[in-house]
Amino acid sequence: MAQPTFPPLMQGQAVTAGADPFDRARALAALGCDAGTVVHNVQADRLRAALVVAPEVPLADAMAMMPLCGVGFQNALGALAPPEVAVHLGWDGTIRVNGARCGTLRVAAATDAPDAVPDWLVVGLDVAILQTAQAPGATPDVTALHDEGCAEVDPQTLLEAWARHTLNWINRWDGAGNAPLHGEWMGLAHGVGEAVEQGGLTGTFLGVDERFGMLLRDGDQTHLLPLTTLLGDR
Structure with missing residues (x-):
């Protein structure tokens, strides 16, 4: 099988079938790999990838890479899937296709100090292509691309498109x-105006602040949950 083709400033690295690209990307980032490295594991039933970036801004601002990668995925699938396929993004990184959970985004960085500029930041993407554990319809809130009219979407082509659209958004964000990213993401956000539970708090999801922190209304009080609360272990 031919290796994926990535745009300039990005370079791919495949991992073995059982390996987690997110873990591998974090290890490579800690060793000082080039920014723009896309570690990937493309299988018939699952697409996993992770992008390494080298922020030049404090972590609190660099965390925008997580919603940015989500918008990049929506743009990529939107260009490849039938027009009736709807993609929405949860604040916590959940990717929903036609309303059901189909994938996730997660993030890790070299530091968890919001005001520090991290040496590296990694965003991981994990998307179900085929459901293998359950028969279609057995879990209505969980789905896969093939069950949502995307049987013609090739996982490797989707990976390449995600890289292209994500790089385009990084360039827009830099400039x-x-x-622009805030406006695009809010148009795709799942659960705004609904009751949610996040970070041990329950309330109404009002939207996000300028740094994509969750605004959660609980009675007369509004809580702000910064994106840094979603950081994984380093």
Whole structure:
């Protein structure tokens, strides 16, 4: 099988079938690999990938890479899937296709100090292509791309498209800041105006602040949950 093709400034690295690209990307990042490295594991039933970036801004601002990668995925699948396929993004990294959970984004960084500039930041993507454990319809809130009209979407082509669209958004973010990304993400956000539970708190999801922190209304009090609360172990 031919290796994926990535745009300039990005380079791919495949891992073996049983390996987690997110873990591998974190290890490579800690060793000082080039920014733009995309570690990937493309299988018939599952697409996993992780992008290494080298932020030049404090972590609190660099965390925008997580929603940015989600928007990049929506743009990529939107270009490849039938027009009736809807993709929405949860604040916690959940990817929903036609309303059901189909994948996740997760993030790790070299530091968890919001005001520090991290040496590296990794965003991981994990998307179900085929459901193997359950028959279609057995778990209505969990789905896979093939069950949602995307049987013609090739996982490797989707990976390549995700890289291209994500790089495009990184370039826009570099030039224009959070505003265009904020507008795009809010149009795709899942659960705004609904009751949610996040970080041990329950309330109404009002939206996000300028740094994509969750605004959670609990009675007369509004809580702000910064994106850094979603950081995984380093």
